[in-house]
Amino acid sequence: MDILIEIYHRLLKETVPLYRRKFYDDFQMDSRFVGVIGARGVGKTTFLVNYLRDNYLNSQQALYISADNLYFVEHNLFGTVDRFVKEFNGQIICIDEIHRYKDWEQELKNIYDSFPRLSVIFSGSSSINLAHGKTDLSRRLVLKTMYGFSFREFLEVQTHKSYPLLTFDNLIGDYYRYAQNFAQTPKLLGYLKEYLKQGYYPTFLELKSYESYQNTLQNIVDKVIYEDISSFYSLHTSNLETLKKIIYFFATSQPGSININRLAQNLKKDHTTIAEYIQILKDTGLLRFLLKNKQGYALVRDAEKIFLDNTNLLYALNREIGKEPPTGLMREMFIVCTLQNAGYFVFSKESADIESGGYYFEIGGKNKTSAFIQKSRKGYIIKDDILIGDKKNIPLYLFGFLS
Numbered sequence: 001m002d003i004l005i006e007i008y009h010r011l012l013k014e015t016v017p018l019y020r021r022k023f024y025d026d027f028q029m030d031s032r033f034v035g036v037i038g039a040r041g042v043g044k045t046t047f048l049v050n051y052l053r054d055n056y057l058n059s060q061q062a063l064y065i066s067a068d069n070l071y072f073v074e075h076n077l078f079g080t081v082d083r084f085v086k087e088f089n090g091q092i093i094c095i096d097e098i099h100r101y102k103d104w105e106q107e108l109k110n111i112y113d114s115f116p117r118l119s120v121i122f123s124g125s126s127s128i129n130l131a132h133g134k135t136d137l138s139r140r141l142v143l144k145t146m147y148g149f150s151f152r153e154f155l156e157v158q159t160h161k162s163y164p165l166l167t168f169d170n171l172i173g174d175y176y177r178y179a180q181n182f183a184q185t186p187k188l189l190g191y192l193k194e195y196l197k198q199g200y201y202p203t204f205l206e207l208k209s210y211e212s213y214q215n216t217l218q219n220i221v222d223k224v225i226y227e228d229i230s231s232f233y234s235l236h237t238s239n240l241e242t243l244k245k246i247i248y249f250f251a252t253s254q255p256g257s258i259n260i261n262r263l264a265q266n267l268k269k270d271h272t273t274i275a276e277y278i279q280i281l282k283d284t285g286l287l288r289f290l291l292k293n294k295q296g297y298a299l300v301r302d303a304e305k306i307f308l309d310n311t312n313l314l315y316a317l318n319r320e321i322g323k324e325p326p327t328g329l330m331r332e333m334f335i336v337c338t339l340q341n342a343g344y345f346v347f348s349k350e351s352a353d354i355e356s357g358g359y360y361f362e363i364g365g366k367n368k369t370s371a372f373i374q375k376s377r378k379g380y381i382i383k384d385d386i387l388i389g390d391k392k393n394i395p396l397y398l399f400g401f402l403s
Contacts, residue, residue, distance in 0.1 A: 004071060005063065007066075011049045012053055012057070015046055018157075018206070021043070021047075022150075023047065024047060027144065032118070033120045034122075034141060035121075035141055036123045036143075036146055037143055037145055037146070039125075039220075039224075039284070039286070039309060042202070048094040048123055051094065060088045061088060061090055061092070062091065063090060063093045064094045065094070067095055067098050067101035072101060077111070078111060091118065091119065092118070092119040093119075093120055093121075094123075095122040096122070098124040100227075105137055108122070112137075125285070147403070148200035148312075149204075151401070152400055155188075155191055159191075163182070164178075165402075166178065166401040167402070168342075168356070172394075175394050178398060178401075179388040180388060182387075182397070183388055189397065192400070196311040199312065200313075214319060217312060217313055224285070228284055229280060233280060242274075242277060243281060245267060246277055247286060251313070251318055251325075252317075252321070252323060253329075254328065254329060258303065258304075258305065258306050260274055286308065286309055286313070287306055288307050288340065290304055290307065290354065291303060307336060310333065311333050314333060328363075328364070331382075334396065334400070335354065338399045338403065339399065344356055352370070352379065359379070360376055360378060360380070361379070362381045363382045363384075364381065364383060364384070365385055381393050382394050383395060
């Protein structure tokens, strides 16, 4: 166990966030067991270490461990926690990469039942589904989702200034005033273009070149497919290659209704298998769905459109194969991503691009027009490449201030 303590203290010294994110300040221990889930690369490890630094610095009663450490080849999680409580009067333990540990659900349940004074924060892949697990953990804990950087957070890093957080109602009701204020920021639209390319994952804070950043994104995709999915869903290598082909299909496709049958035929797989694979990629944080109605449950059958999770992935995977990502897809992905990450429901709409909060939106460039939007009392055009807008036109970048 000494090696785990040594690693923890090394991380306390070396894993220091370069920017304090909103998630850090919003986080609360609502339960004795709290899970922080999210896609690979969004900063879960840094958060866990920073939480212990903020609240338990110099305390022997706190510990960080990673469940994928080789230590757990010969030791089990329950025994490690038992020793921590008995020898150090442990009060809180952060367990990173919980999904990499075999039978993690059962051991977490046993830890919960056996150590009533111990608090646990664990992190895991977006694929963690407690409702369908072997044990009933859902009533014992609270799950919180961590996303990548918002445009607002990225802008604060770049400008060293603070910007207000907007609600959806703030944005719709007073976007002209907010835009006038934000438009005073030099290079605002330039920062947006940079964010769309390399501002979602926190590694942008450390890496000096785009090539390095692109490599980390390609590595994230490979690790999700060949490590997380491979172990969590027990798929063979040939099937994992199919998953990667699906990712590149959505990276290079224009936004629009999906045709799973056509995709299945191209990949020489049946419809059911491809639908299952798409659901897995969504659950592991590589894809996101735009549902076609308000009764959907984020399943493939309810998805009208399917996107990569964020514009940074879109740009990196297109660049890998020598292409430029479709501009329209970049814009629509940005809006869907920012709204969903801020906790707002977004739906596909036949007469517009999206519906959210009872309003209808078309998304396009500064010359975009829409007869439907002009006639609709609750319709707006979200326009790229404009700073302020007018009665029916909202600047696209404003949605980046929702989180």
